[in-house]
Amino acid sequence: MALLAEARQWFEQWIGAVAIAVDGAAGRFVRKRNIQLDENADGSFTASIAASKDGRVPAALSLRLDHDSPQPAPPVEWKAAFEGSRIEVRLQSGHVVSRLLDFPSQAADFLDGMVRAQVDRLTPWTAAEAVFGWGSPQPVSNDRIEVAFSATSAAKVDPLLRLARAVGAASIVVSAPAVGSDGAPLQVTLLDRQLRGLAGPQVPRLLRIGLISTGVAAAAALLLNIYLGGSLQSEQEDLQRQISQRRAALRIGANSETGIGLLAKRKQTTPSSVMVLEALSRVLPDTTYVTELRIEGSKVQVVGMTQDAPSLIRLLEQSPQFTRATFFAPTTHAVNEPAERFHVEANITAYFGSGS
Incomplete structure (x- = not known):
């Protein structure tokens, strides 16, 4: 029974992984509806959407977050609009910490580590408690670059994530205002997350049907191979012998000062x-x-x-x-x-x- 339970768990994990892959492939061809959610000064949000193919545009919707649910409840046309959409949230500057960071131009390839190491100094939060991002580096004088940095608390963003899941959105983007090196206002992306797949809830069920069909065909092919001869067994033994030889060669190389052992030693003793x-x-x-x-x-x-x-x-x-x-x-x-x-x-x- 334990072996059967483990096999079933592995099967469910495999189905989920393949479903995610199918969702990723479908996402390249499925056009998502974009809904813009602008934060107001009083903490409420205004939702707006571009015109659809038939020219109909739902009227702008004003809502508040109450226990991660929109209040008042969205009308029918807005519930349909939220389903499978991409929500783009724009936060107010009052809830955001913005900085213009200065680095040597050689640091352009290492911005992720350098900015992350300074989050607790630039903001009231640690890197784990903050949601942050930065814009494209802009060159300035003396071989240096400037980067527009913005951050907010994770506690500010988490309710928005739960709201997006509650209304059935496929993804959410959270951005915050910042000022570029030339003084021009810009939006810095703090979060871009996929919430659910685009291929639909039927994908796991279809995968199960396809896998069962494949299993039946494989069983028929195996029975045919048994009747024709033991070639499969001989091929398996040959493959096992090759694997053993390869493992022995790798073991010898790891214990010597050449090959893989030398590369591993060089990796440990060369400064990054x-x-x-x-x-x-x-x-x-x-x-x-x-x-x-x-x-x-x-x-x-x-x-x-x-x-x-x-x-x-x-x-x-x-x-x-x-x-x-x-x-x-x-x-x-x-x-x-x-x-x-x-x-x-x-x-x-x-x-x-x-x-x-």
Whole structure:
């Protein structure tokens, strides 16, 4: 009975996975209805929708969230409009924290990690308690970029997710206002989530029918193969022998200094540039600006501006990712510069670990 229950559970999981794949393929060809949900100053929302093919447009709907349900209850035409739609929520600026972040241009490929590491400093929430996003990086002077960042509390977004599920929407997008580097207003996407499939609730049932039919055909083919001979058994034994040989070869390579073993050793002992950059962003204080970053073997060299250059040596030495921090060039302070120009190098701990 336990084996039968496990087989049934595996079968249900397989059906669900294939249904998700079918939904994804169907989503490329099914055109979803877009409903815009604008937050008002009093916390209510105004829903509007573009004209349908027959030219009919439901009148704008004003609603409030009451225990994750729209109040008042939407009329019949709006219930039909919400079903399977894509809801685009635009939040008011009063519930959003917006910042214009400045990074070196070389950090454009690592924005996800660098922004996520600063969420608790930029907002009243931690990264787990916030829903946040940023716009496209815009180049500015001195080889730097600026990024429009917006965030809000997850407690603000969760009721909207439950509302979208309650009205039968297929997906939801939550965006917030921000200001670009040129001063122009823009919308930053905080959340874009698929709530349910587009292929319909009949997909799992059709898959079951198709799988049963396939199983019957496979059983017939197996019986035919048994009558024709034992070729299947011989092929299986040959395949098992090849698998054993391949496992033995991999085991030998893992224990040697060549092949897979050498690659694994190199991966563990070579510092990751992304992890070095993230570790520096945590160690260096907010008053420090990095203008040059060089990683050569197991050493990192950092050049930039700071208010207190000697304190950087202490901060790097306290970090588990760096050792033997020292100045490789004199610290200078020009008349026309507001801070000290430092040149620091340190050894890198190659393996950062999953907890760093």
